[in-house]
Amino acid sequence: MKKPVRKRSSFSNQLLKIGSLSKRGLAGWLIIVGAILVIAIIVMTAVSPWIRPYDPIAINVGPILAPPSYQHLFGTNDLGQDVFSRVLSGGGVMLQVSLLSVIVCLAIGVPLGLFASYAGGVPDRVVGLVMDSLYAFPGLVLAIAIASTLGRGVINMALSIAVVYIPSYFRVIRSQVLSIKETSYIEAADAIGARNRTILSRYVLPNIVPSIVVVATVNFADAILTAAGLTFIGLGVPVTVPDWGLDLTSGRRLLTSGAWWVIGYPGLMIILLALGFTLMGEGLSELLNPRLEQ
Amino acid sequence: MNERTADESHLLTVNGLTVEYWTRRGKIRAVENASLTLDKQETLGVVGESGSGKSTLGMSLIRLVPYPGRIVSGDINLEGQNIRKMKDEEMRDIRGRRISYVFQDPMTSLNPVEKIKDHFVELIQTHEPKVSKAQALERANQLFRDVGIQQERINDYPHQLSGGMRQRVMIALALALNPSVIIADEPTTALDVVVQAKILDLLNTLRDRYGMALILITHDLSIVLQRSDKIIVMYAGRIVEYASSVDLYSSTQHPYSQGLLKSIPNIELLDQKLEAIEGSPPDLLNPPKGCRFWPRCSFAMPECRIEEPPLFETKKNHLVRCYLYKDETNDQ
Numbered sequence: 274m275k276k277p278v279r280k281r282s283s284f285s286n287q288l289l290k291i292g293s294l295s296k297r298g299l300a301g302w303l304i305i306v307g308a309i310l311v312i313a314i315i316v317m318t319a320v321s322p323w324i325r326p327y328d329p330i331a332i333n334v335g336p337i338l339a340p341p342s343y344q345h346l347f348g349t350n351d352l353g354q355d356v357f358s359r360v361l362s363g364g365g366v367m368l369q370v371s372l373l374s375v376i377v378c379l380a381i382g383v384p385l386g387l388f389a390s391y392a393g394g395v396p397d398r399v400v401g402l403v404m405d406s407l408y409a410f411p412g413l414v415l416a417i418a419i420a421s422t423l424g425r426g427v428i429n430m431a432l433s434i435a436v437v438y439i440p441s442y443f444r445v446i447r448s449q450v451l452s453i454k455e456t457s458y459i460e461a462a463d464a465i466g467a468r469n470r471t472i473l474s475r476y477v478l479p480n481i482v483p484s485i486v487v488v489a490t491v492n493f494a495d496a497i498l499t500a501a502g503l504t505f506i507g508l509g510v511p512v513t514v515p516d517w518g519l520d521l522t523s524g525r526r527l528l529t530s531g532a533w534w535v536i537g538y539p540g541l542m543i544i545l546l547a548l549g550f551t552l553m554g555e556g557l558s559e560l561l562n563p564r565l566e567q
Numbered sequence: 568m569n570e571r572t573a574d575e576s577h578l579l580t581v582n583g584l585t586v587e588y589w590t591r592r593g594k595i596r597a598v599e600n601a602s603l604t605l606d607k608q609e610t611l612g613v614v615g616e617s618g619s620g621k622s623t624l625g626m627s628l629i630r631l632v633p634y635p636g637r638i639v640s641g642d643i644n645l646e647g648q649n650i651r652k653m654k655d656e657e658m659r660d661i662r663g664r665r666i667s668y669v670f671q672d673p674m675t676s677l678n679p680v681e682k683i684k685d686h687f688v689e690l691i692q693t694h695e696p697k698v699s700k701a702q703a704l705e706r707a708n709q710l711f712r713d714v715g716i717q718q719e720r721i722n723d724y725p726h727q728l729s730g731g732m733r734q735r736v737m738i739a740l741a742l743a744l745n746p747s748v749i750i751a752d753e754p755t756t757a758l759d760v761v762v763q764a765k766i767l768d769l770l771n772t773l774r775d776r777y778g779m780a781l782i783l784i785t786h787d788l789s790i791v792l793q794r795s796d797k798i799i800v801m802y803a804g805r806i807v808e809y810a811s812s813v814d815l816y817s818s819t820q821h822p823y824s825q826g827l828l829k830s831i832p833n834i835e836l837l838d839q840k841l842e843a844i845e846g847s848p849p850d851l852l853n854p855p856k857g858c859r860f861w862p863r864c865s866f867a868m869p870e871c872r873i874e875e876p877p878l879f880e881t882k883k884n885h886l887v888r889c890y891l892y893k894d895e896t897n898d899q
Contacts, residue, residue, distance in 0.1 A: 461676040463631055465663035465690050465740065475689060479680040 303556030310549030314542070318364040327355035329362045329515040338532050348534035350520070351527055360538050363517040364546065366427060366510050371496035373431035374438065375489050382439040383485060386446030387473055391454060401447070404440040412437045416499050420508040427510070430503055434496045445488050449481040483561035490554035494547045501543050517543050577644075578780050579605040579628075579748055584641030586620070586627050595851045597623040597636065599804045605748065608774060610781040612791030612812065614827065615801035618848055621784045622671075624801070625750045628782075629662050646747065664694045667741035671753040673733035677725035683736055684721045690743050710739040713773060731762035738770065742777060749774070750782045755790070767794055788824075789831045792816055797884075800824045803849050803859040806878070810885040820887040822864045858889070866891055 294301035326346075327334040333353035341348045347356035389400035407415070419433035453459060453476070462472050503509045504518025512519065517539035524536025586598040598620040605611050615621040626632045628643060630650065643650040645665060650658065662668075670676045677686060687707035691698050698706075704721075711721055714735040725733060734754060741749050751770060755763035767783075771794055774781045783791050791798055791812070798815045800808040800823065808821040819825045826844035846863040849855050855862055861871040870890055878886040881895045 457670050457672050457676045458678045460631075460633075461668070461670055461737075462678070463662070464629060464668040464670070465693065466659040466661070467663075467689070467693055468659065471689070471693065475681065476678050480678075482680075 297560060300556045300559035303552045304560070305556075307549045307552030307554075307556060310545055311553065314364055314546050314549065315368060317361060318368060321358075321361040321365075325355075325358040325361045327358045329354065329358040330513055338527065338530070338535075340532075341534055347538045348532070350523060350532070350535045352523075356520075356534055356538055359515045359520060360517070360542055362515045363520060363539060364542065366504070366514060366516045367497055367500045367518065367543070367546065369427050370430045370434065370500040371493050373428065374434040374496045375492050377431060377435035378438050378442055378492060379485070379489065381435070382442030383446060385439070386443040387450060387477065387481075389443075390447040390450040391469070391473055391477060393454075397447075400443070404443045407436065408440040408444075410437075412495070413499060413502055416503060417506065417508060420503050425508065425510060430500055430509055431496075433503070434499050437499070438492050438495065441492070442485070442488055445484050446481055449484050450477055453477050453480050483557075487554055487558040487561060490550055490557055494550035494554060497543065497547045497550065577604040578607050578609075578646060579603075580642075580644040581628070582642045582644075584624070584627060584643065585639045586623050586632055586636055587639050588636045590635060590852075593852050596804050596854075597851065598627065601641070601806050603799060603806070603809065605780045605782065607747075607780055608778055609797065610771060610774060610783055610791075610795040612795035612798040613782060613784045613801060614786065614788045614791060614798060616786055616848060618803075618851070619801040620804040621786075621801050622752055625668070625752050625782065625784050628748075628750060629666050629668060630658055631662070631668075660694065663690060663746070664744045665746050666748045666750065667744070667746045669734075669737050669741050669749060669751040669754045672757050673730055673737050674757060676737055677733060679725055681724075682721075683723055683725065683728070686736070686740060687721075687743060690740055694744055706743065707739075710742055713742070713776070714739045714769060730758050731766065734758060734762075734766055735769070738766070738773070742773060745777060746779055748780045748782065750784065752784045753786070754783075755785075763790070770794075788827045800827065803854060804851060805859055805875075805888060806886070807860065807888045808886065809878070810887075814882075814885050818885075820881060820885070820892055821860075821889050822866050822891075823860050 294305055331354065334355050335345050335349045335353055337349065337353045338351055339345055339349045345355050345357060347360055350356055350359075385400060389396045416433045416437050419436055420430060423429035423433060459472060459476055462476055467476075500509065501518035501521065504516050505521050507522065509518055510516050520539035521536055521543075524532070524539070527535050581601060581603045584598060584601045585596060588595040588597055601620075601624060603611065613621045613624060623632060623636060627636075627638050628650070630638070630653075632638060638651060641651070645661070650661065653661070677683070681689075684704060684707055687710070688700050688703040691703040691706060692700075707721060708718060711718055716732055716735050716739075720728065720732065725736075728736065734757075738751075738754075741751075749770070754770070755766050758766060767790060770781060770783070783795060785791055788798075788800075792815070793812075795812045798808075798810060798812045799806050800815070800821065802823050808815065808819075808824045810820075815824065816828070819828055823844070826842070829842040830844065832841055844863055849859060849862065855872075857870075857872040858864070858867075858875050861867040864871070866889075868890060876888050876890045876893070878888050879892045879895065880886050881892045
């Protein structure tokens with residue numbers, strides 16, 4: 274009875290049919306590869322307490338600055354910590370921070386973008402102005418400024434990253450709402466006497482979900498890098514928490530002495546995680562929203 | 568005509584309706600001093616070319632003239648109630664329940680992310696919150712039978728339906744709450760000729776079955792001639808001729824209406840040349856002084872350029888805005 278859905282417009286069907294992703298050409302493969310990367314890293318971080326060979330924050334578990342060997346697969350750092358164990362566990366903070374920041378962005382950016390741009394006029398101007406002034410700052414600089422005011426910690430990092438990214442949500446949502454607002458099905462909804470809140474929740478929102486998903490995925494990738502940056506300059510987490518960004522800081526000094534593994538492996542993990550989210554974002558954006566070309 | 572007061576014996580009475588678009592370059596009077604009446608089970612055709620104000624007239628009846636348009640004067644009475652004075656909340660209840668609107672483009676008038684059945688449930692529950700989803704679906708199924716679409720297609724998304732089916736869905740939606748008036752704004756423009764005829768006949772059949780009135784807005788005089796009881800011909804924001812369709816066809820009076828009639832191809836008169844009306848409609852920011860039509864009119868007289876003619880009632884219920892008929896005025 275129900276016919277297979279082929280067009281782009283019913284996006285939920287597409288997301289559910291992961292099995293058919295590989296038949297969707299490059300975009301499908303981008304999503305598959307990205308998702309595998311991301312899921313693998315999440316699983317790795319989650320099960321790390323059981324599979325890591327050493328305690329990641331214990332010092333002197335081996336010789337200082339030993340190169341990779343069977344004992345210490347990724348070598349050891351200048352404190353004698355096992356780099357492999359730190360790589361296994363070090364993604365936790367970053368994943369938490371990026372997830373939290375995306376949630377905050379969604380919770381603030383989406384309603385703000387929807388209401389302001391649907392209302393138009395003064396609300397649109399005012400919110401747009403605030404967003405544009407936030408947008409004018411270089412993202413990392415603004416995040417550093419906010420994070421240094423708020424202090425360390427996962428939540429503070431997430432908040433400072435969220436502030437930086439809310440304007441991108443607002444912009445994408447605004448552009449979508451402005452075009453959807455003019456379509457005839459919104460006019461038709463008006464003509465059947467639908468209320469504004471019904472129009473927003475049942476007509477506008479479902480139609481912009483694809484774009485939101487794309488922005489959120491890109492936001493994930495950026496949040497990872499920003500979180501790494503914040504930790505790198507010491508605004509992130511205390512040294513008692515294993516973190517890739519932190520390892521970059523300590524490994525930087527050691528690079529000149531030839532200990533590439535201290536910084537190399539955590540750096541690679543950050544790249545892989547950000548790459549995973551970026552690939553997913555690119556794939557989704559191509560698949561779900563042919564119009565979104567930024 | 569304009570002096571007449573709201574007559575409660577009619578289903579819908581519009582009196583002296585003027586709608587303006589307040590643009591940066593100036594005010595555009597898209598509809599000026601329009602008056603009309605509509606009775607139950609009656610079809611009113613509104614004919615005019617692009618920019619004549621016919622759609623604006625339709626939209627103003629449910630007070631949804633797009634920005635920057637506004638109704639500046641006139642009264643709209645629906646079953647004795649003045650729509651123009653209603654609060655927004657009351658107006659919202661009128662839309663869809665008592666006056667519903669069928670839009671020009673069925674391809675984009677349905678929400679692409681909702682199934683067809685959800686459109687019905689939403690519409691019905693918007694106006695009758697107590698109706699359960701199952702009851703709403705029951706009604707939707709009945710409507711689907713009426714407009715002649717297979718029952719199971721109600722589970723489809725809009726993009727899975729053809730243009731004709733989507734327009735049938737739009738009509739079913741318009742009928743869902745049993746309104747007194749349906750305004751169909753170019754309901755068949757996006758459809759091919761065969762489907763066009765079917766949709767129009769369906770509208771008239773349903774009009775009789777549901778006992779409502781129909782306003783058919785179109786640029787194509789030929790499709791309303793057979794299917795309307797009364798016809799309004801609009802030109803540059805003015806009603807130029809208002810008559811029963813029989814009168815309009817058999818004793819066309821306004822030169823513009825005559826031009827429209829001559830431009831309809833007729834397969835029985837193969838040797839007749841198809842005539843076009845020369846020129847194009849005026850810019851409403853700077854309308855011509857006098858009659859709006861005189862620059863294109865082959866009967867233009869000196870007085871046409873000085874003052875705009877009023878509507879002359881040449882015989883009962885036949886109004887024409889042209890000085891050619893000033894001496895034929897029937898009553899008064």
